[in-house]
Amino acid sequence: MEKFSIDGPGFINVTLSPDYWRSLLPEIIASGAKYGEIDLGKGQKIQIEFVSANPTGPLNVVSARAAAVGDVLVSVLNLAGFDAWREYYVNDAGRQIRLLGASVAARYATLCGHAEDVPEDGYQGEYIIDLAKEIRSELGDELMQLDAGERAEKLSQIALDKMLALHRQAMDAYRVHYDLWFRESSLRAAGKHFDVLNVLREKGLTYEKEGAVWFRSTDFGDAKDRVLITREGEPTYFLVDIAYHKDKYERGFEKIYDLWGPDHHGYIDRVSAALQALGYAKENFQVRIIQQVNMLRDGEVVKMSKRAGNIIEMREIVDEVGVDAARYFFIMRKLDSPLDFDIELAKKQTDENPVFYVQYAHARLYNIIVHGREKGVELEPDADLSVLNEPEEFAVMRKLGEYPEIIRRIAELMEPHHLTTYLIELASTFHSFYQKHRVISDDRSLSRARLVLVEATRTVIHNALGLLKITAPERM
């Protein structure tokens, strides 16, 4: 530290010495991918559940946003000292799967020459027909020999497996690799939801009304009580979901965070109520709502309607703009803000596109090091850095020093957009330096020192892009 000063009410300014900033550079290079590591989490086990889309239809663009956000959050949390885990909840049981089976069965029967209507509340989408066609091409008409009930049951399992495989492929292509795809059916098979029901009942937190079993969630802050067992005797999605969340704690997670879509915010209080009723601390279960995505083409919002069948699928958007741009654009905004995704902009390979701005900076940095080597100036992390005295050099060093703080902020606030904002700032700070000063020149000692600055900058950009799982190109 160089000096303290008191400047106005509430401000104490601390000036750090030039040597402090210079010493950061070899540290960054030595740390490599570990630069930015902090001990915020202290090894705490934390689970992030995200996407968890129903396997009854294709993944949409909201899932693509959630997938990018959840994936990056876990990476950042791990860097911040947590033991973080990616999980996907597969709703592979219950009413909707029966409807999936019935819908596919109707299309299948129709293809086999026995015209049948898709049930009123079934799935009408084009993809159901595709599924039916695929199944028929594999199995022929043989399922027509079963009675209608068995056929629907059989087809629901086949369709489920196929949808699930598609979802896994889409996530894989998107570079999201879950630690676990958790099956709802496994909870049901083990009767875990009935265990929950019994516990709540023993605590006197349930009652019967109009033939259904209710949970007194209002005792724990919910707006109204909720049904656990329907009049028909079926467990609700809610009951099984309580069991799922309880199971997370039983598997050793100390904190469980869910990322949900905006249409689920009314659901938060009841799950929180149930977990509190079961004795878990309120603050260990948190839900972040990820707002909607508006797809734009040439500045116009693309109208999407599930009914009309013109939804944009996750796969389509990733195929069209590429994984790098898609991930970047979906991370770019604060979770609370609706996100405008301009498809044409994401595809542009120009300065209008922030992805290319950052990737360009990395390619340029890499190239400078190559150029230095060609000129006989090797990268030496222990070079004498006292020759670095330009304001633009210190601006870059200060920016590099911010990185661990960015990691902390993202981990504490669960807001990954700070990473893309930071990358733009770092790239911009470096470009300003680069424009004004030459790295490789006749002054050997200055060249060596600046190469250290370049490599440290390259390392941080590389690390940040790594967290985003966006490629850091050596040339473009």
Place this chain on the structure above:
RNA sequence: GCGCCAGUAGCUCAAUUGGAUAGAGCGUUGGCCUCCGGAGCCAAAGGUUGGGGGUUCGAUUCCCUCCUGGCGCACCA
């Protein structure tokens, strides 16, 4: 009607959770390549932070109220 979220430069968004002169990108205007990548840089213009109250040394941030937009208010998931 009730609840959640948003409203910041012409456009798309930030602002280290209450701090200093509210910052970037795009767009506009004017400059910069004999030279490590011009996919870059510099400069200028552009703001009553949706309106109005309040809290205090200090508010984009917290509270109240109103306006606008999105979403939700199932024995669906």
